[in-house]
Structure formats: structure tokens, C-alpha cells
Amino acid sequence: MALRVQFRERGGSKLNVTLALLILAAMLFTIAKIVPVYFANFQFQDAIQTEAKFALTGYPKKSLDDLREDIYKKAQELDIPATREDIRVAVDPSRGYVDIGLDYSVPIDLKLYQFTLQFHPHADNHTI
8 A cells, every 4th residue: 555645735826826916016017107108209299290280381370489389388288308498490481391309208217127218209291
């Protein structure tokens, strides 16, 4: 007669569930920190593209300062860290040319890891 010894694993499944939940929570935390920054950049890109497209068609025509101020207000609305001086606007009414650009960075703090996202939104009214 052979003696059978049974080993039981106790708590193994609880540990696996706990680790899975910790990983899921870390992923959700990271997504919650990063996605709003990219979404704001997408909205800002769309806003400056629209601004560039219609900058020369309105009446009265917008000056460089008016364009810069409108873009700055949109950046503030979206919590984009930019100053008026950071916004590059070039207009040549004789050629019908409008070019808008901005470079900015957003620091991301994930508690254990910090990094900076760089954005370079640009828009013009050139045809393809």
C-alpha cells in the first residue's frame, strides 16, 4: 500500500485575482491620466485647423493678434499649457496663406513614473 500525500494550495487563486486587479487598476489609472491629454490635443488640433481654414473668409478679416487671441482662448479652455507668445501665426492675405502652429509639453505623473508628452499641433489652409 502506497501512502498518498496531498498538497493543497491555499490562497493561490486569491493571489492571482489580487494581482490581476492591481494590474487592471494600474492600467485604468494610466489611461485616466493620458487619454484626456491626447483628447485635448485632438480638440485643439481641430480648432486651429478650423481657424486656419476660415481666417481669411470672415468679415471683418481677423488680424494676427485676433487669431492668436482666439487660439489662446481655446488653449486655455482645453487646459493646454501655452502662452500667447508660444502660438505662431503667419498670414499672407495676398497669397491667401494662413499658417498656425504651437509646440507644448504636458508632464504626466503616474506616482511611480513621471514623463512628458510633447505635442506639435499645426494647421494651415493649403490645399492638398
